[in-house]
Amino acid sequence: MIPYELRAEHHPGELALTRRRWHVVRRGRVTGLCGLLLSPVGETGPLAAWAEVTQALRCPGCWKAYRGRAAAA
Numbered sequence: 001m002i003p004y005e006l007r008a009e010h011h012p013g014e015l016a017l018t019r020r021r022w023h024v025v026r027r028g029r030v031t032g033l034c035g036l037l038l039s040p041v042g043e044t045g046p047l048a049a050w051a052e053v054t055q056a057l058r059c060p061g062c063w064k065a066y067r068g069r070a071a072a073a
């Protein structure tokens, strides 16, 4: 089982779903691999969905950190 999942970054007052950015978090955690604290009630998704997330909506810090960890595991 992959111990990571996606978690959406919600901006206050942001309504457009497409303007959200997605972060990678350890399953059950609310802090992204980039160090950003995310909303505990924010939307989550399976890590597999990351491939379908447009580049612009991926958190570059999380992506880089995740790739580094995956390579080290």
Ligand SMILES: [Zn+2]
Binding pocket: 022, 023, 024, 032, 033, 034, 035, 036, 059, 060, 061, 062, 063
């Ligand atoms: Zn991030």
